Amino acid sequence: MTDATPVAPPTLRTRLAAETAGTFLLVFALIGAATSTAVFPDEQNTLGIGLLGVALTLGLTVMIGASAFGPVSGGHFNPAVTVGLAVAGRFRWADVVPYVVAQFVGGTLGAGVLLLVAGQGADGFLRSTLDSGFASNGYGDHSPAGSTLLGVAIAETVATAVFVTVILRVTGRRGSPxxxxxVIGATLTILLLTLIPVSNASLNPARSFATAVFAGPEWLAQWWAFLVFPVLGAVLAGVVARLRARA
Structure with missing residues (x-):
């Protein structure tokens, strides 16, 4: 005989805690890999994981976070994803702001803990980490390849639209084998490998804010682009998904 007692859905507080934890994990792992492990022990990269390792770190972290926290909150960990899902009619608009706040809090805490760890490293490591931008996103002089604002705008908009479209398709009624x-983690890995030279790969306003707020005014002044264009891409993906559902 089985227990047929229905399980109550997670409360909003529980879901927000899951979003905070998942975004913390994402930023802590990604930025930790980008600022330390990627070039360990030095710029000669003798043991470092390089750009491929950083991209894989994020992809694996998203897989783990979505598996661990997804059943509770949906596993967004990204304000652009939350907005895109709401536009597509797959998430309640009333919960968008609380989710976004939780994501910003989790991401900023993740970056803050990394800086605490960096402060316990070799003399000058914390200062060099911040002086190099703390893996923040940027355009122009702050782009790894010197990409213009227009180039970054196109890349971030298109990549986020692709990312949110994949999420909508594999979590839809037809599902995925x-x-x-x-699938989501693998998609993010590929997109990161494409965008790291362009903008240091954002696709996530919370991730971008978490590092820029510590890196300094020059980086924070460019954060607007990594709020506007990922959200724009997510909105486009949501609109297309909604139109397809009505067709």
Missing amino acids: VPPPV
Whole structure:
């Protein structure tokens, strides 16, 4: 005989805690890999994981976070994803602001803990980490490849639209033969490998804010672009998904 007692859905507080934890994990792992492990022990990269390792770190982290926290909150960990899902009619608009706040809090805490760890490293490591931009996103002089604002705008908009479209498709009614966290993580890995030279790869306003707020005014002054264009891409993906559902 089985227990047929229905399980109550997670409360908003529980879901927000899951979003905070998941975004913390994402930023802590990604930025930790980008600022330390990617060039360990030095710029000669003898043991470092490089750009491929950084991209894989994010992809694997998203797989883990979506598997661990997705059943509770949906596993957004990204304000652009939350907005895109709401536009597509797959998430309640009333919960958008609380989710976004939780994501910003989690991401900023993740970056802050990394700086605490960096402060316990070799003399000058914390200062050099911040002086190099703390893996923040940027355009122009702050782009790894010197990409213009227009180039960054196109890249971030298109990549986020693709990312949110993949999420909407693999979590939709038709589903996917491959577990959604695997597909989503793999997609993010590929997009990161494409965008790191362009903008240091954002696709996530919370991730961008978390590092820029510590890196300094020059980086924070460019954060607006990594709020506007990922959200724009997510909105476009949501609109297309909604129109397809009505067709």
